[in-house]
Amino acid sequence: MRLSKMYLRTLREVPSEAEIPSHILLLRAGMIRKLVSGVYGFMPLGYRSLRKIEQIVREEMDKKGAQEILMSAIQPAELWEESGRWAAFGPEMFRLKDRNERQFCLGPTHEEIFTDIVRSEISSYRQLPLNLYQIQTKYRDEKRPRFGLMRSREFIMKDSYSFDRDWEGLDKSYDDMYDAYTKIFTRCGLTFRAVEADTGAMGGSNSHEFCALSEVGESEIAYCEACQMAATIERAPCVDEKAPQEAELPLEEVMTPGTKSIAEVVDFLKIPVTKTIKALLFQVYNQDYKYVAAFVRGDRELNMTKLINILKIAEHEIEFADEEQMHKETGCVGGFTGPIGLHDCKIVVDTELVEAKNLCAGACKADHHLINVNYGRDYKGDIVTDLKLLKEGEPCPVCGAPVKITRGIEVGQVFKLGTKYSEAMNAYYKDENMKDHIMVMGCYGVGVSRTLAAIVEQHHDENGIIWPMPVAPYHVVVTIVNTNNEEQISLAEELYQELQRAGVEVLLDDRKERPGVKFKDADLLGIPVRITVGKQATDRIVEWKLRECSDSVNMNATEALEKTVVLVNQKK
Ligand code: ATP
Numbered sequence: 001m002r003l004s005k006m007y008l009r010t011l012r013e014v015p016s017e018a019e020i021p022s023h024i025l026l027l028r029a030g031m032i033r034k035l036v037s038g039v040y041g042f043m044p045l046g047y048r049s050l051r052k053i054e055q056i057v058r059e060e061m062d063k064k065g066a067q068e069i070l071m072s073a074i075q076p077a078e079l080w081e082e083s084g085r086w087a088a089f090g091p092e093m094f095r096l097k098d099r100n101e102r103q104f105c106l107g108p109t110h111e112e113i114f115t116d117i118v119r120s121e122i123s124s125y126r127q128l129p130l131n132l133y134q135i136q137t138k139y140r141d142e143k144r145p146r147f148g149l150m151r152s153r154e155f156i157m158k159d160s161y162s163f164d165r166d167w168e169g170l171d172k173s174y175d176d177m178y179d180a181y182t183k184i185f186t187r188c189g190l191t192f193r194a195v196e197a198d199t200g201a202m203g204g205s206n207s208h209e210f211c212a213l214s215e216v217g218e219s220e221i222a223y224c225e226a227c228q229m230a231a232t233i234e235r236a237p238c239v240d241e242k243a244p245q246e247a248e249l250p251l252e253e254v255m256t257p258g259t260k261s262i263a264e265v266v267d268f269l270k271i272p273v274t275k276t277i278k279a280l281l282f283q284v285y286n287q288d289y290k291y292v293a294a295f296v297r298g299d300r301e302l303n304m305t306k307l308i309n310i311l312k313i314a315e316h317e318i319e320f321a322d323e324e325q326m327h328k329e330t331g332c333v334g335g336f337t338g339p340i341g342l343h344d345c346k347i348v349v350d351t352e353l354v355e356a357k358n359l360c361a362g363a364c365k366a367d368h369h370l371i372n373v374n375y376g377r378d379y380k381g382d383i384v385t386d387l388k389l390l391k392e393g394e395p396c397p398v399c400g401a402p403v404k405i406t407r408g409i410e411v412g413q414v415f416k417l418g419t420k421y422s423e424a425m426n427a428y429y430k431d432e433n434m435k436d437h438i439m440v441m442g443c444y445g446v447g448v449s450r451t452l453a454a455i456v457e458q459h460h461d462e463n464g465i466i467w468p469m470p471v472a473p474y475h476v477v478v479t480i481v482n483t484n485n486e487e488q489i490s491l492a493e494e495l496y497q498e499l500q501r502a503g504v505e506v507l508l509d510d511r512k513e514r515p516g517v518k519f520k521d522a523d524l525l526g527i528p529v530r531i532t533v534g535k536q537a538t539d540r541i542v543e544w545k546l547r548e549c550s551d552s553v554n555m556n557a558t559e560a561l562e563k564t565v566v567l568v569n570q571k572k
C-alpha cells in the first residue's frame with residue numbers, strides 16, 4: 001500500500017479523555033475513531049490489526065475442533081426470560097422493542113442463543129461433544145465506558161460454547177480452551193497470567209481469567225511466588241488472623257462523641273484497630289429483605305464480590321444504603337452502627353470476627369460504642385463467611401507465604417457453566433439406551449478489541465506503538481527520503497515490489513512530506529521494520545531499522561530485502 005493513497009490521518013493532539021497510552025496512541029495513529037462514548041470505529045490500519053487478532057483466534061479455535069458460526073446481535077427477550085437473566089442482567093443490557101412491542105436486546109453475550117440452537121438441533125450423544133464459536137459484536141451499556149477499546153459499549157468478542165455429555169467431558173473441553181487461550185495470547189505478544197476468577201453473572205462452578213499484565217488494568221490479581229496460587233482479588237480467599245486467647249469481659253456501653261470513623265474511635269478509646277468491628281450498610285433490590293449490614297474487622301476492607309455472591313444477587317441489585325432511611329427501618333445509626341440492636345436487616349459477618357474476643361462496635365446509638373462485644377454471646381450473623389479483600393503481603397490462602405498483588409487487563413475468560421443454562425432451557429440429549437441426559441456446558445470469551453488495546457498497552461514507547469510482528473497492520477515500511485529523486489524512487493519501488501512478491505506486507509511512504517514527518521509517523525504507527533531509501537540509493541545502500549531498537553544499520557538493498565523476508569517469516 002502506498003501511503004500517498006492511503007486513508008490515514010495521524011493526530012498530534014487527542015481529546016483529554018484519552019488518558020492511557022493505548023487509547024491515546026490508537027487515536028493518534030489514526031487506527032480508531034470515536035463515534036460516541038464507548039463506541040468506536042476501526043480505520044484501515046486498526047482494522048488490519050484487529051483482523052489479524054481474529055485470525056489468530058480462529059486458527060487456535062479451529063485446531064481444537066471448534067466450529068465457527070455467526071449468530072445475530074439482536075436477541076428476543078423470551079430466551080433470556082427462560083434462563084432468568086432478562087431481569088438479572090440489569091441496566092448493562094441494551095433493550096429495544098420492535099414495531100409490535102416485542103422486546104429484544106442487543107446481545108451482551110450469547111449463552112441463551114447457543115443453548116437454544118443446540119437444544120433444537122442436537123438430540124443424540126453421537127453429536128457430542130460440540131464446541132461452537134463466533135467472532136461477533138457485543139453490546140453492553142457499561143456504567144463507565146472508558147479507556148477507548150478497553151471498556152467500550154460496543155466491542156468485538158470471540159465467544160464459544162461447549163456442550164458435553166458429562167462433567168469429565170466438560171473438563172476436557174475446558175482444558176482445550178485454556179490451552180487455546182494460552183496460545184492465542186502468546187501469539188499476540190502479550191505477557192499474561194491465567195488466574196482463578198469469580199464466575200459472576202455467568203454462573204457455573206469454575207473459571208479462569210486471562211489477564212495481560214498492565215498498570216492500567218482493572219483486574220487486581222493476587223499471586224504467590226512460593227506456590228502456584230494466582231487469583232483475582234475478587235475471588236481470592238483470605239486467611240483469618242488468629243485472635244489472641246482472652247476471657248470474655250462484660251459488655252459495656254461507652255460514650256464516644258463524634259467518633260464516626262474507625263480511625264476516630266481507635267484514637268478516642270486508645271485501642272488497636274484489630275479490636276474494632278466495621279459496619280457497611282446496603283440496600284438491596286428484588287429480595288424478600290431490604291437491607292444488609294456487613295461486618296468486618298476495622299482494618300479490613302469489604303470484598304463486594306464475596307458479599308454479592310453469598311447473597312446470590314446481581315451487582316446492580318445492591319447499593320450503599322441511605323442511612324437516614326435505613327435508621328427508621330432497622331435501628332442503625334450512621335457512624336455508630338454495630339451488630340447489636342439492628343433489626344429487619346440481614347446480618348453478614350466475616351469469619352474473622354467469630355473467634356476474636358472483646359471487640360468494639362457501634363452501639364446503634366448516636367455518640368456511643370459498645371466494648372467487649374463477643375460473637376455468639378452478644379450477637380449472631382444470618383450468614384458467616386469470608387468477606388475480606390486480600391491485600392499485598394497477607395498470607396497466601398494456599399501456602400501461607402506473603403502474597404503479591406499486581407494489575408492486569410482481562411483479555412479472556414473461560415467458565416465451567418455446568419448445567420445452569422441447559423437445565424433452565426431444557427437442553428437434553430439421548431444416550432446409547434435412548435435415556436435423556438442434561439448437556440454439560442462451558443463458555444469461553446476473548447475480548448478481541450480489548451486485546452488490541454492490551455497489546456498496545458504492553459508494546460509502545462514515547463514515540464508510538466511497537467507492534468509485535470503477528471499483529472502488525474503491515475510488516476515493513478519503506479520510506480523514501482526525497483520523493484523528487486529518481487534513484488531513490490526507483491530503488492524504493494523495487495524493494496516495495498520485491499517484498500510484496502515474497503509475501504511481506506509493505507507500506508511505501510511515497511508522500512511528499514519532509515523526512516522528519518515520515519519518520520515520526522513510522523514510529524507512531526509502529527510498523528516493525530523500516531527501510532529508509534535516501535542519498536545512498538545511488539550505491540544501492542539503504543538504512544535498515546527495527547522499530548523496537550534505537551539503532552539502524554546501513555546495508556545493501558538486496559541484503560536488506562533478504563534479511564527482512566527471513567525476519568518477517570520467522571516472526572509473523
Ligand atoms: P469486565 O469484568 O472487564 O467487565 P466481563 O468479565 O464482564 O468483563 P466477559 O463476560 O467475561 O466480560 O466477556 C469476555 C471478554 O470480553 C472479557 O474477558 C473481555 O476481554 C471482553 N469484554 C468484556 N466487556 C468488555 C467491554 N466493555 N469492552 C471491551 N471488551 C470487553
Ligand code: MG
Nearest residue numbers: 209410412413
Ligand atoms: Mg469476564
